Amino acid sequence: MPNMPVPFGDDVSAVEIGHGKLAVLKTDMLVDKTDVPPGMSLLQAARKAVVMNISDLAAKGVKPIALLTSIGVPRTLNKRNIEQIGEGINQGAREYDAYVLGGDTNEASDLIISCAVFGIGEKRRLMLRSDAKSGDIVAVTGSFGNAAAGLKILLQGFSSPPRMRKTLVDSVLMPRARLKEGLALAVTGAVNASIDSSDGLAWSLHEISRASRVGFLIDTVPIAEEANELAKTHKLDPVELCLYGGEEYELVLTVKPTLWKKVSEKVPLIRIGRVTKEETLILKVGKKTLPIQARGWEHFKTTLPQS
Amino acid sequence: MPNMPVPFGDDVSAVEIGHGKLAVLKTDMLVDKTDVPPGMSLLQAARKAVVMNISDLAAKGVKPIALLTSIGVPRTLNKRNIEQIGEGINQGAREYDAYVLGGDTNEASDLIISCAVFGIGEKRRLMLRSDAKSGDIVAVTGSFGNAAAGLKILLQGFSSPPRMRKTLVDSVLMPRARLKEGLALAVTGAVNASIDSSDGLAWSLHEISRASRVGFLIDTVPIAEEANELAKTHKLDPVELCLYGGEEYELVLTVKPTLWKKVSEKVPLIRIGRVTKEETLILKVGKKTLPIQARGWEHFKTTLPQS
Numbered sequence: 001m002p003n004m005p006v007p008f009g010d011d012v013s014a015v016e017i018g019h020g021k022l023a024v025l026k027t028d029m030l031v032d033k034t035d036v037p038p039g040m041s042l043l044q045a046a047r048k049a050v051v052m053n054i055s056d057l058a059a060k061g062v063k064p065i066a067l068l069t070s071i072g073v074p075r076t077l078n079k080r081n082i083e084q085i086g087e088g089i090n091q092g093a094r095e096y097d098a099y100v101l102g103g104d105t106n107e108a109s110d111l112i113i114s115c116a117v118f119g120i121g122e123k124r125r126l127m128l129r130s131d132a133k134s135g136d137i138v139a140v141t142g143s144f145g146n147a148a149a150g151l152k153i154l155l156q157g158f159s160s161p162p163r164m165r166k167t168l169v170d171s172v173l174m175p176r177a178r179l180k181e182g183l184a185l186a187v188t189g190a191v192n193a194s195i196d197s198s199d200g201l202a203w204s205l206h207e208i209s210r211a212s213r214v215g216f217l218i219d220t221v222p223i224a225e226e227a228n229e230l231a232k233t234h235k236l237d238p239v240e241l242c243l244y245g246g247e248e249y250e251l252v253l254t255v256k257p258t259l260w261k262k263v264s265e266k267v268p269l270i271r272i273g274r275v276t277k278e279e280t281l282i283l284k285v286g287k288k289t290l291p292i293q294a295r296g297w298e299h300f301k302t303t304l305p306q307s
Numbered sequence: 308m309p310n311m312p313v314p315f316g317d318d319v320s321a322v323e324i325g326h327g328k329l330a331v332l333k334t335d336m337l338v339d340k341t342d343v344p345p346g347m348s349l350l351q352a353a354r355k356a357v358v359m360n361i362s363d364l365a366a367k368g369v370k371p372i373a374l375l376t377s378i379g380v381p382r383t384l385n386k387r388n389i390e391q392i393g394e395g396i397n398q399g400a401r402e403y404d405a406y407v408l409g410g411d412t413n414e415a416s417d418l419i420i421s422c423a424v425f426g427i428g429e430k431r432r433l434m435l436r437s438d439a440k441s442g443d444i445v446a447v448t449g450s451f452g453n454a455a456a457g458l459k460i461l462l463q464g465f466s467s468p469p470r471m472r473k474t475l476v477d478s479v480l481m482p483r484a485r486l487k488e489g490l491a492l493a494v495t496g497a498v499n500a501s502i503d504s505s506d507g508l509a510w511s512l513h514e515i516s517r518a519s520r521v522g523f524l525i526d527t528v529p530i531a532e533e534a535n536e537l538a539k540t541h542k543l544d545p546v547e548l549c550l551y552g553g554e555e556y557e558l559v560l561t562v563k564p565t566l567w568k569k570v571s572e573k574v575p576l577i578r579i580g581r582v583t584k585e586e587t588l589i590l591k592v593g594k595k596t597l598p599i600q601a602r603g604w605e606h607f608k609t610t611l612p613q614s
């Protein structure tokens with residue numbers, strides 16, 4: 001497409017529709033065997049399929065309007081199961097004030113929930129991956145590691161005190177898209193680059209680095225309290241949980257330093273470092289510096305070549 | 308959604324975007340085990356996934372602009388296979404002047420190609436399923452039966468002379484969406500109702516009947532020459548092939564009788580009957596009348612309850 005308003009490979013795709021507006025589109029599929037951990041109900045899986053897609057619009061600062069689904073259903077599911085999937089889709093859409101406009105069902109071996117989300121954005125406000133500038137402040141909308149810790153509990157049977165367990169497990173089973181934050185950030189004009197963190201914090205930084213041709217010096221590890229606690233108990237590396245987990249839907253942002261004060265008063269953000277000119281990604285903890293690797297959560301991810 | 312411009316259950320979904328325009332959306336998934344017959348290449352399967360979706364926009368008279376894909380890939384496929392899928396998607400999009408704006412790949416047990424198609428339509432021009440009027444002329448954009456006959460060859464090994472075999476098999480392997488016709492028909496303002504015929508002619512008539520609360524008296528069986536030939540050779544019922552096949556992408560239309568002459572001069576159409584007030588669907592062949600049943604091609608269709 002000539003003059004693509006959003007480069008290929010960003011979180012969403014977009015088409016200019018005149019008057020400075022963009023039709024913003026995203027489609028992504030949830031596959032049970034890679035995206036649905038043990039303990040996640042059908043309703044939660046379907047809700048997650050919606051949240052996954054809405055999170056990408058959130059990262060661009062675009063309000064989702066309409067949602068369409070296309071579902072692959074294994075023969076083992078019954079009518080009640082399919083109703084639960086429908087409920088999960090509606091619940092996810094309702095949480096973000098989007099409407100489910102259509103959907104169909106097909107037979108498949110896996111449970112597959114493919115969503116297409118549509119929204120309208122102002123072209124000048126869209127927060128891309130590719131506009132980070134050297135000197136920007138790097139920030140996140142929340143702490144990391146709880147989903148990775150929750151997956152340790154769900155997949156590997158790690159023990160944890162009940163209340164903490166609930167927080168960690170819920171962060172996997174009931175993820176939330178940072179839509180309110182994304183919309184509020186977009187109108188400030190303070191954000192140069194933004195991405196959602198569903199592939200992990202380290203991976204997200206690498207994506208911005210690649211798209212914007214910049215590097216990062218990260219000096220704060222935004223580890224969540226509960227994840228840190230679990231790490232202590234089980235002698236896990238908190239940096240590993242925080243940077244290389246996944247299934248988290250925070251926004252990773254680079255912010256114009258002159259507008260940092262203004263924007264961080266409006267939206268709660270955690271400052272974690274700076275954008276650098278040199279295309280290297282460095283983590284500085286105390287006096288130690290470490291390279292930030294281009295990897296993320298693997299168990300739930302395909303190892304197939306990208307088309 | 309308040310004031311949905313396109314009712315739930317029509318071929319596409321839509322959102323008003325101002326200035327009398329609609330954002331028109333469709334998503335549907337191709338699943339290899341139900342949608343890909345033996346003899347269909349990966350490239351052809353991927354192209355079909357695109358054509359399936361574009362055909363729905365064609366039926367509404369809306370030009371597709373952008374296409375997004377989300378692909379589930381079994382571990383048995385290699386990198387070259389995935390490239391062939393990419394080629395098929397691009398080929399399908401190019402044939403209809405649409406742009407592929409995004410896509411991602413996931414691991415799945417079946418090959419799943421989910422497409423989301425986006426176009427912009429004029430609200431007053433959109434051809435819905437629900438506006439057929441008693442007295443309308445019923446017409447189709449082409450003859451039926453070749454795909455059903457082609458499937459007999461591919462699935463059941465029916466024999467056929469080489470040239471005829473090629474026509475029949477190609478109608479399955481290389482389906483075409485009637486986009487040019489749909490766009491030309493929409494601007495005439497002569498079409499009251501329209502649907503694509505991918506679930507078969509009889510099923511499509513039942514869908515219009517249900518959405519518009521009308522009936523049909525069909526007096527012409529628009530059987531394709533080659534399908535008719537195969538029916539003769541193998542003692543098959545041509546009516547069965549024509550009405551109850553599927554995998555065909557013609558448009559089924561109801562046209563204002565006063566504008567019939569004008570519109571049928573512009574777009575080649577086959578007149579097959581009339582819309583009736585009473586909600587019954589009747590086929591009249593010679594002096595015999597038969598009910599048109601609400602069924603379509605079954606082998607490639609899910610028997611699961613709809614969500």
